[in-house]
Amino acid sequence: KEKVEITKAQRALMKVIVDAYNRHKIPQDVAKKLLQDQYSAEENFLLLTEMATSQVQVLVEFTKNIPGFLSLNHEDQIALLKGSAVEAMFLRSAQVFSQKMPNGHTEVLEERIRKSGISEEFMTPMFNFYKSIGELHMIEEEQALLTAITILTPDRPFVKDQQAVERLQEPMLEVLRKLCVLQHPQEPQYFARLLGRLTELRTLNHYHAEMLTSWRMNDHKFTPLLCEIWDVQ
Numbered sequence: 445k446e447k448v449e450i451t452k453a454q455r456a457l458m459k460v461i462v463d464a465y466n467r468h469k470i471p472q473d474v475a476k477k478l479l480q481d482q483y484s485a486e487e488n489f490l491l492l493t494e495m496a497t498s499q500v501q502v503l504v505e506f507t508k509n510i511p512g513f514l515s516l517n518h519e520d521q522i523a524l525l526k527g528s529a530v531e532a533m534f535l536r537s538a539q540v541f542s543q544k545m546p547n548g549h550t551e552v553l554e555e556r557i558r559k560s561g562i563s564e565e566f567m568t569p570m571f572n573f574y575k576s577i578g579e580l581h582m583i584e585e586e587q588a589l590l591t592a593i594t595i596l597t598p599d600r601p602f603v604k605d606q607q608a609v610e611r612l613q614e615p616m617l618e619v620l621r622k623l624c625v626l627q628h629p630q631e632p633q634y635f636a637r638l639l640g641r642l643t644e645l646r647t648l649n650h651y652h653a654e655m656l657t658s659w660r661m662n663d664h665k666f667t668p669l670l671c672e673i674w675d676v677q
């Protein structure tokens with residue numbers, strides 16, 4: 445039986461990531477807002493672009509706190525942010541969807557999202573992902589590390605020095621692996637399941653641009669930051 449122990453250095457790394465994650469958590473109020481009122485497709489699209497714009501700004505601040513990130517080649521820093529922004533947004537959306545809510549609220553929230561203007565064909569993959577994240581009952585350390593690991597994916601488009609990114613991602617993966625063994629001793633496959641979610645997350649990437657253009661309304665307007673990050677307009 446492997447005796448797993450998180451070293452002092454690993455605990456320090458985890459603390460830096462979790463503190464940055466908590467400092468840069470975008471307001472959870474989007475769920476509350478959606479539960480309060482029903483909005484038109486236009487209003488929902490505007491809400492999405494506002495939430496996504498602030499989330500990208502928050503993601504940049506979080507990423508700057510990842511040890512070693514700012515020492516990477518500058519073009520690679522941009523390539524990593526650009527390559528992970530949509531996944532980080534869906535991961536954050538899944539965490540918002542999976543948060544504990546009073547009875548019946550999650551069902552109302554799901555209904556509001558289903559009727560928000562997103563075309564029907566994307567509902568299944570999106571909610572399958574949200575529910576598979578929910579089933580993991582991740583603690584915040586796991587959520588923060590998984591977000592950092594998603595950002596530090598070496599094989600994003602246009603990344604030149606992939607080894608330098610691997611050298612940052614590997615220690616995060618090792619801490620997460622140990623944390624999973626300690627948090628879920630009776631579930632040896634938990635870490636593998638967690639990483640499997642990152643594969644599912646990439647598939648949502650493929651749908652993303654089409655989800656935007658097929659939003660039930662004309663004349664989709666984006667903020668300049670989203671035009672950069674989302675490759676739209």
Ligand SMILES: O=C(NC1CCCCC1)[C@H](C1CCCCC1)n1c(-c2ccc(-n3cccn3)nc2)nc2cc(F)c(F)cc21
Pocket residue numbers: 470474475478488489491492495496499533534536537538540541542553556557560562652653655656
């Ligand atoms: O605001 C949202 N997510 C933010 C983004 C930043 C970080 C926090 C959450 C939206 C929301 C905007 C208003 C309409 C209804 C959806 N949301 C989404 C969502 C839906 C579709 C997309 N698309 C991306 C490209 C095309 N579609 N992105 C996010 N899932 C959500 C799950 C929740 F529990 C939930 F509460 C909201 C969620």
